[in-house]
Amino acid sequence: MEATQNYAFFFVARRVNLVIIKFFWRLTMKTSAIFYHAGCPVCIEAEHQVAEALDLARYDVKIVHLGEQKDQISVAEGAGVKSVPALVIGGAAFHINFGAPMSALKG
Amino acid sequence: MEATQNYAFFFVARRVNLVIIKFFWRLTMKTSAIFYHAGCPVCIEAEHQVAEALDLARYDVKIVHLGEQKDQISVAEGAGVKSVPALVIGGAAFHINFGAPMSALKG
Secondary structure, three states: OHHHHHHHHHHHHHHHHHHHHHHHHHHHOOEEEEEEEOOOHHHHHHHHHOHHHEOOOOEEEEEEEOOOOHHHHHHHHHOOOOEEEEEEEOOEEEEEEEEEEHHHHOO | OHHHHHHHHHHHHHHHHHHHHHHHHHHHOOEEEEEEEOOOHHHHHHHHHOHHHEOOOOEEEEEEEOOOOHHHHHHHHHOOOOEEEEEEEOOEEEEEEEEEEHHHHOO
């Protein structure tokens, strides 16, 4: 009987631990989402509709204007961005409609 | 004195009403977000990363497989969808990367 109680205790304790860990994980560890744009009308529409629709409780959303932050162009290209507007979520690049190619931003 | 009390009562009642209306508005009136795909690998990645990143508290997210629901192709085209995967948020179409043109789904 005592062994059964011990087993039950450890089982419950493990479950509680998992819930606590999951809670703090969700609270602190967000997935990175970077929205790259260049101020063009297509970019601005995508920013207002797509980037702002992301769940801020789960995603750490950053918005980078590549026309103003030219040092970020190589970072964006490294993540696979070929045109703007683009959204890089958890390392994967998603091109949203088409505003301008990356080459146009390097002038 | 009675008039002041009445004024205070109506002021508080109006505030409470506004809070209740706002609460039910948020609870019931969500912006529509429809993710159109056709089961291709590009579509599936976009679904898992972009469509699932949307804030479900603010957006009513629907996922439509145009290969299986061919009657929805004309609805998607009406919203401006030209290729899949695409996300239609609040009536505006956003093409995410490129999987397949709409013409390929009509066979």
